Amino acid sequence: MQNVVTALRVLEEVSARQPVGVGELARELGLPKSTVQRSLRTLHDAGWIRPAGGEVTRWQVTSKLLQVARRTELGLRDAAVPVMEELRQQTGETVHLMVPEGEAVVLIERLETDKPLRIVLPLGIRLPLHASANGKAVLAHLDRPLDELPAYTGTTIVDGEALRAELAAVRARGYADNRGEWRSDIAAVASAILGADGSPVASISISTPASRMPDDLRAAYGALVTRAARTLTGSLG
Amino acid sequence: MQNVVTALRVLEEVSARQPVGVGELARELGLPKSTVQRSLRTLHDAGWIRPAGGEVTRWQVTSKLLQVARRTELGLRDAAVPVMEELRQQTGETVHLMVPEGEAVVLIERLETDKPLRIVLPLGIRLPLHASANGKAVLAHLDRPLDELPAYTGTTIVDGEALRAELAAVRARGYADNRGEWRSDIAAVASAILGADGSPVASISISTPASRMPDDLRAAYGALVTRAARTLTGSLG
């Protein structure tokens, strides 16, 4: 079903470059114009894209994508949001819910702090497993080779053995933390939500500017996030 | 490109029923199992779905959808979020950003109140033009026939002439309101964000439980939301 692959690539490209025309898409994807146009027509008929603002030759994606996407991990999200809300009330800080996928964790829900200085990450963003609190929380419950550890800042853990020791500590204390390992001015604590078989299905975190997480608060936040994750792990039985 | 349509239907159905198997999908879509399976394999190869948790015969969508979806209306959202945040700080209430699409408005961003009693609408939800504050704010700047006005509650405006008068009032005062016209216990005020040509490209609203919006507050919120929308209209020049 090569044409399906083509159509999906076109959809993705439209999403990335909207509003965009046939020619540009064809050039960018390395496909004949006819092929791209057929895909566009089909996607349009199916309601996934539409002509952009008056111009009938420019295309953009419709909210169909949003409608379909919001159903991802629906049950998990429904269960998690009230708990996340409680965390935000208790700490006044931003709370994230992420799920592992491939070699990364993906942000699927967030509740933001009221404070003017805050972390804002877009839904769907992917963070590295070895250089984020949520990633390490998840990684601590996985058994996978720890190689290829790119550095993002001066504090990123790039040595496999050091990371292994860190993950053991994470398992012992219940939560992972992040001391500027992905972005030097961001700190976080995170704890994994486990499925019935003990595998990590998600992770919940509290993220703050580095300046708002001294060691004593870090420990307190860590305890809170660990308890929240345990609650959710229990409610998924 | 019938198979593309099929594959997209399968993708949508997977999203709605995940985790789900071949048989159920085939039954639900009225398609041969072979056809559905071919679509599943293709979607999997393209990275849009994956086997669900251990079970290799159950499928769920990946975060690919989320990644692609979050790029919709990106510029608008970036511009709007700071203004929405200011609104939430000023009012302490939930703020929504919606865009018109077809015969509805679609929720593309939200900032929620801290209060325990709150409106929670999922991203991507569609609300009717004639029975929501955002819908009426948008409709006031459109010229389209006002027929087919289904009632959702006792206060829904179902008469075309009455709606026309209401829309004139909306234009005059700058904002639209909603007095339980879609859900009887939800109140809102909204104001349209206009493009360079005067057409409505989005709308911003403050939504509260009906009990939290007496007339004096409604007027105050209306003024705030109108100013916010004007700011955004200006920044899109």
Place this chain on the structure above:
DNA sequence: CACGCCGTGCCGCGTCACGGCACGGAAGGA
């Protein structure tokens, strides 16, 4: 006026999607 690029539409070729069917396995009931 010529040129380049745009989006669109046509059409013959040949590929590949269609869908009926059979198979092996798991689950469950008699």
Place this chain on the structure above:
DNA sequence: TCCTTCCGTGCCGTGACGCGGCACGGCGTG
């Protein structure tokens, strides 16, 4: 234990339809 049912998977002959080269008309530019 055997039989039935439903599951997911894979095969294969037929023919529909997607492929992509090409031409056309429109538009902005040099």
